[in-house]
Amino acid sequence: MTAVMGRPDTALPADVDVAVIGGGIMGLGLAYHLALLSGTGAKGKPPLSVAVIERSYLVSGASGRNGGGVRMQWGDAGNVRLMMDSIELCKDLAQQLGINLWFRQGGYLFLARSEAGEVRLERNVHLHAEVGAPTRLLTAAEAQTIVPQLDVAEVRLATFNPEDGVVFPWAFVWGYAAKAVERGVLLRTHTSVTRVEPLARGYALHLSTGEVVRAARVVNATGAWSGALNRQLGIDLPNRPHRHEILSSEPLKPFLDPLVVDLSSGLYFSQSTRGELVTGISLPDAPDGSDESLTLHSSLRFLTHLSRTLTRLMPITAAMKVLRQWVGPYDVSPDGDAIVGPSPGHPDFIQVCGFTGHGFMMAPAVGRLLARWLLDGEAHPMLARWSPGRFAAGGMARREDMIIG
């Protein structure tokens, strides 16, 4: 018997302990872990009542639009450790969620074509060795033994981590949704929160259906759409939407093991377990500037720019066909670090935003650590670093330079 997913007619009570706005991977992963930890009535506390409210269908936002890459190759020890946790969780998550996540550890192969890139990869390998991530340096020729179709003429250095991999994002979201619902989370879809009203304790959420739900604590898990909700409460955070385009090819027999990243161009490509090549690239802003509009239109400029870069690095792809292209919004934080925790001036309005294009891969670890903090106040080093209060306090520090796309 398959558990019921979210429905547009899920009954919501007048009061809940935690209301999560946004049924993406962050909101659902958090709800799943809250239900998992509190459902047993641990430490004598009664189980929490948790509602997740999604304005559209599940996987409608960035969680259903990303490339599914999962890697521990980061430039900063905190991110490497976090992603080691996330990948560890991914290993038996399919079993726990009872759904095929199409998780495949084919590794990530990073290519440097510049001296600056070379320096970053050398630094990463030393850092990863200290933290315990099995990343190794490769020559161009060694990189070619992993992906024989690469043209490595311009490649100066590469790194490979066999633990990195890819997942199929849709299944992941359905898995969290089903298990959260099975454990008592109320999941309402096709319903938006039109107004957030602060109360003496907690908030009243006014819904598009005319209903009002009061919540002791509210979690803003709406990613690139989070600004509008925050502004209603006068919460001023600097994360902004950024359109990111991506495409997939016709499905082919398995031929490509790792996800490949070219640092110089920001090109990345992998073969999904369904057989498609999934690929994106850093696209320079259009002549009229960066598009923060949250419109999800596709562009020919992306297709041609990506195709030229891809066919130079991987000439065999010239004969492969593009099947479909689409867009998802990154929720970009100015220092590249996520924005997670109590909002300035609103300690019971909790952010889990600003993941800058890498939220999906971090979600398994984030859901667990945030649930532990919400339930038991358990600290985590990343929570101190991700504090939404850091911008006003001047505590912003750029630590990470391995943000791709």
Next chain:
Amino acid sequence: MTARTFVCRCEDVTLGEVERAIAVGLADVEEIKRYTGLGTGPCQGKECLSALGRLLVARGLVPAAALRPFTARPPVEPVTFGALAAGATGPVAPEDPSR
């Protein structure tokens, strides 16, 4: 038709799988597409979408007048990376020397 009849021949999605999506509470063509993979193959839903729409209307899940196709994804038909690369204009993209 049986539960094993293919509704989407590109992605091998059967009627039974669509029925299961409906059974877990999904009734929107966009969400059923993302739950089953229906319509994400080479024909991009040109064949299966009408069958799904007809089923949703017949079950009373979506009023016929409210039925919408899922978002069309470019390109209209599959195009090679080689042909698209030839369409790139201007000099080869300036690459970021700091990366």
